[in-house]
Amino acid sequence: MNNWKLKEIIVMSVLAVVFGIVYLAFLPVGKLLVSLLGPIGYDFIFGIWFIVSIIAAYIIRKPGAAFLSETIAATVEMLLGNAMGPIIIITGMIQGLGAEAAFAATRYKRYSLWVLMLAGIGAAIFSFVWGYFRSGFTALSTPYIVSMLVIRMISGAIIAGLIGKTISDSLAKTGVLSSFALGKQIRKERSVS
Incomplete structure (x- = not known):
């Protein structure tokens, strides 16, 4: 992180806190389903638990x-009362690694919709393997x-x-991300068109 700017660390952290709360809020929806x-x-809704990794990577x-x-x-979710306790942090790390793998495969140079969707699929696959052994899917x-895995990958x-991507692009179009990589890309696209 030695080449990160303070504003990037702050935005990533704020996003993580917000989505830690969102993640916890979606647990009752998952239990109902x-x-x-x-x-x-x-x-069907597992993708919600990967979304911050995609948004933060796309913006920064x-x-x-x-x-x-x-x-x-995941740490915020645990501190706010997720019943899984500290193991949720490992789960978050695994999901983050799955998303990170897609960006690493492009050497952090491509952030198209397809790469973002692949990052979501990567998080799904990594989380599914973890869940397979941890949650008794055997x-x-x-x-x-197989149906569970396919639905999770689509999610x-x-x-x-x-x-x-839609959330991030909407934020960028307001101008609040103008000094971030995504904001600069949006500004460049506007000047070309």
Whole structure:
């Protein structure tokens, strides 16, 4: 983080705190879906728990933004009362690594919608592998497990990738991110058109 600016650290941290609260707020929604659909219920909205990693990386565009923002958000979620306790921090780190892998694969040079969606898919895959061993998915049938993974990957792509991009672009268009990489890109695109 030696090449990070203070404002980037602050924005990433603020985003992480906000989404740590959002993550905690979505737990009852997930529990409702599980009560209606079974274990697969969470997978429909699982992308919400990856979104800060996509938003922070897209705005800041520096190595570690996805991982750090997700880790901080999970820590905030734990401090606010997530019943999982400290293990949620490891979960956040794993999700952040999954998103980070997509940005690292482009050497932190590409932030198109497709890369953002791949980051959401990466977070989904990493989190699913972690959940597979931690949550007893082995007791479920193979087709059900595959369905869970596919739905979680779609959720990661759509909720974290697409909606994360939409939120970030909307923020950038207001001008509040004008001194960040995304804000500069939006300004450049406006001057060309």
